Amino acid sequence: MSTLDEKAKEASTEAVDEVETVLPPKEKKQDNGPWGYIILFFIIGFAASLVIGWGIFPKLLYSQKKQPIDFNHVIHVEAVEEGCESCHFFREDGSFSGVPKLVQCVDCHEEVMGEDPNEVKFVEEYVAKGQEVPWLVYSKQPDCVFFSHIAHVKMGKIECDTCHGHIGESTHSRVYEENRFTGYSRDIWGKNIAGLKKNTWDRMKMDDCAECHAENKAVPKTVERLPWPISWMPRPYEKPTSSQVRTQIDKDACFVCHK
Numbered sequence: 001m002s003t004l005d006e007k008a009k010e011a012s013t014e015a016v017d018e019v020e021t022v023l024p025p026k027e028k029k030q031d032n033g034p035w036g037y038i039i040l041f042f043i044i045g046f047a048a049s050l051v052i053g054w055g056i057f058p059k060l061l062y063s064q065k066k067q068p069i070d071f072n073h074v075i076h077v078e079a080v081e082e083g084c085e086s087c088h089f090f091r092e093d094g095s096f097s098g099v100p101k102l103v104q105c106v107d108c109h110e111e112v113m114g115e116d117p118n119e120v121k122f123v124e125e126y127v128a129k130g131q132e133v134p135w136l137v138y139s140k141q142p143d144c145v146f147f148s149h150i151a152h153v154k155m156g157k158i159e160c161d162t163c164h165g166h167i168g169e170s171t172h173s174r175v176y177e178e179n180r181f182t183g184y185s186r187d188i189w190g191k192n193i194a195g196l197k198k199n200t201w202d203r204m205k206m207d208d209c210a211e212c213h214a215e216n217k218a219v220p221k222t223v224e225r226l227p228w229p230i231s232w233m234p235r236p237y238e239k240p241t242s243s244q245v246r247t248q249i250d251k252d253a254c255f256v257c258h259k
């Protein structure tokens with residue numbers, strides 16, 4: 001972004017230099033001199049860099065994938081008896097069911113019941129063939145990360161929305177965006193390309209997990225101030241306060257969240 005800005009500015013001032021030398025001095029009828037051009041080119045350059053940085057770059061960075069079936073949460077939360085838990089529940093051993101499997105749908109969708117083309121597609125292509133729907137998981141973390149729903153939902157009493165946003169109230173599945181370089185879902189690194197965060201669910205990087213843990217003193221304190229040579233290490237629990245950054249001394253600390 002910043003280098004694009006600089007380039008755009010360079011380009012606009014170069015362009016202005018040229019304009020100045022081309023213009024014969026006598027023809028300067030108006031007395032606003034080169035400033036009009038400088039401002040004009042600055043605005044054009046600035047606008048172009050904004051378009052590239054905020055519009056085109058994210059489009060190039062993320063590839064978009066549609067969910068195999070467009071799923072309507074609103075109809076379903078009404079149709080089922082126990083709300084979210086009818087489909088997203090905890091098993092007896094405490095593990096989380098995650099995205100529902102076909103068995104949870106067939107009671108109602110054994111046969112096509114309405115006229116919705118999505119339902120027809122769902123029944124014909126998946127239910128009839130006994131084939132699971134390959135849902136894309138927006139919140140998917142890399143394989144090295146350990147996350148347990150029961151610790152957060154039951155013990156931590158945190159609402160689904162805090163981490164996922166209002167997916168439970170949506171009438172359509174949104175597109176899944178995958179970072180072309182890292183393979184991460186866009187929900188992890190953030191909707192905003194500059195990493196700004198308005199809502200708790202806008203981003204779920206290592207620092208975001210750690211920030212909430214620090215606020216809630218959720219996981220035993222495992223950070224200590226350490227001298228500089230190891231300051232490059234990630235600081236999962238607390239933000240650095242000075243050039244002496246904080247890092248972990250407990251060797252096992254990383255394995256709270258990493259397998």
Ligand code: HEC
Nearest residue numbers: 071076077080083084087135137138139160164167168173
């Ligand atoms: C009839 C079953 C059903 C019910 C009831 C239901 N869901 Fe879902 N949910 C699904 C299916 C199927 C998906 C996968 C498709 C999708 O992501 O749109 C899903 C996906 C999700 C996801 C996306 C996870 C991710 O990161 O990809 C969240 C969050 C979620 N549901 C929350 C909720 C909440 C909150 C409720 C209650 C208000 C709820 N669901 C009720 C079936 C259900």
Ligand code: HEC
Nearest residue numbers: 069070071072079080100104105108114115116118119122
């Ligand atoms: C309690 C019964 C019930 C269960 C369980 C259920 N559905 Fe539905 N589903 C409905 C009803 C009712 C409709 C609305 C039918 C209509 O009018 O077209 C519907 C509509 C749909 C539609 C078309 C509307 C849309 O979402 O775009 C799809 C697709 C669908 N269901 C998929 C699923 C999947 C996948 C599951 C399993 C995770 C599931 N359903 C579980 C009752 C259910």
Ligand code: HEC
Nearest residue numbers: 084088098099137139140141147152153158159160162163
């Ligand atoms: C503290 C944050 C947090 C809360 C609260 C939370 N989730 Fe999640 N959820 C996550 C993370 C992180 C993942 C990705 C886990 C992974 O990839 O290992 C996830 C994954 C999921 C998935 C996809 C799982 C899969 O792999 O099939 C569903 C569905 C889901 N959550 C639904 C819910 C529902 C419903 C609730 C509320 C009852 C909820 N979550 C509460 C953070 C949270």
Ligand code: HEC
Nearest residue numbers: 146147151155156158162204208209212213216218256257
């Ligand atoms: C909104 C706040 C919040 C966010 C975001 C959050 N956590 Fe937590 N986490 C908690 C709380 C609160 C607990 C302690 C729950 C308890 O034991 O009472 C916890 C506990 C844990 C534990 C310990 C579970 C156990 O078995 O004792 C792990 C592991 C964990 N979180 C991983 C993660 C990861 C990975 C992420 C990011 C993907 C994350 N958390 C995001 C609040 C959060």
Ligand code: HEC
Nearest residue numbers: 141142145204205206207209210234236248253254256257
């Ligand atoms: C609070 C939970 C948590 C703790 C504690 C934690 N991590 Fe992470 N870490 C994550 C999550 C979530 C991700 C994936 C999202 C991201 O890249 O920010 C991640 C990603 C990473 C990655 C990048 C992996 C990849 O495939 O891209 C590295 C490397 C890493 N962590 C190292 C560490 C080290 C070293 C420690 C101990 C000093 C540590 N982490 C402690 C949650 C945690």
